[in-house]
Amino acid sequence: MGIVNVTPDSFSDGGHHFRCDAALAHAHQLMQQGADILDIGGESTRPSAKPVSVQEELDRVMPLIEGLRGAPVPLSVDSFKPEVMRAALAAGASMVNDINALQQPEALASVAASDAAVCLMHKQGNPQTMQAQPQYQDVVAEVLQFLHSRIAAIEAAGIARERIMVDPGFGFGKTLEHNLALLRGLDAFKELGVPVLAGLSRKSMLGTITGQDVEHRVHASVAAALLAVQRGAQIVRVHDVQATVDALKIWQAVNAGNIFATDEDR
Ligand code: 7PM
Helix, strand or coil: CEEEECCCCCCCCCHHHHHHHHHHHHHHHHHHCCCCCEEEECCCCCCCCCCCCHHHHHHHHHHHHHHCCCCCCCEEEECCCHHHHHHHHHCCCCEEEECCCCCCHHHHHHHHCCCCEEEEECCCCCCCCCCCCCCCCCHHHHHHHHHHHHHHHHHHCCCCHHHEEEECCCCCCCCHHHHHHHHHCHHHHHHHCCCEEECCCCCHHHHHHHCCCHHHCHHHHHHHHHHHHHCCCCEECECCHHHHHHHHHHHHHHHHCCCCCCHHHC
16 A cells, blocks of 8 residues: 655645645556555644644545546545545545544444445554553553454444454554554454554654664665564555565565465465
8 A cells, every 4th residue: 555645744845736746646656666555645643733624635635536536546545534535435535544443423424325445543542642651551452452343333334344454553652662562463463354454654663763764764664564464464554665565576476485375475
């Protein structure tokens, strides 16, 4: 899953039209590099980010979704706002990536009224405060428990299991130790019986470990994506599609000749 952010800090200067053209070109580049899904977002979840109005988010995201209509890969809308979900799905997006895991009733209803897929992500707290003091007794068990209960609620709302994927939400109310425990224990999420998505790309946990700033976390991100896939992630949400695809091709080539690999590994 290739990340396409349409925020003023992602494609700076040049005004709205320039930003949209640049994002569209970026989306095409990611598809060429092998992205199987595009995740299109108009609001930064960065802790210090200013909240964006529904209208502003629509203005950012909709031209891109309309411009990508007919693209050969599914389009995911990265939003927790029901209005943005509905508009994006009506314009051809086929997946919702909601960092709130459809806990807002209107968001749940918006997806239920469509036939779109949905990614349910775990977070502790909200983006403004979540990194202040994350606390868990057993982070893997608690995140699993949350995702279990969200899957149940969402199935009860009439959304078939086949449409659901889950995400432990790396960096969302988690310390470095919590993030590492989740990555180490990612295999456990298979028990949920739906695909697992992992988002580690360029995250601050990688900066903490390597000492690299956000512009220089490509290598760490590729390593993290590969480790996540080895532990059962079916989808990795990444900025650096080419580098990640190359790494995964090597992994797949090695696995293809491994008589001990399970079908799942392939
Ligand atoms: C600042 C802080 C900017 C954090 C951007 C971010 C995920 C996601 C994000 C994830 C799913 C980033 C994050 N992360 N959606 N949206 N899973 N499903 O690094 O891990 O992209 S925003």
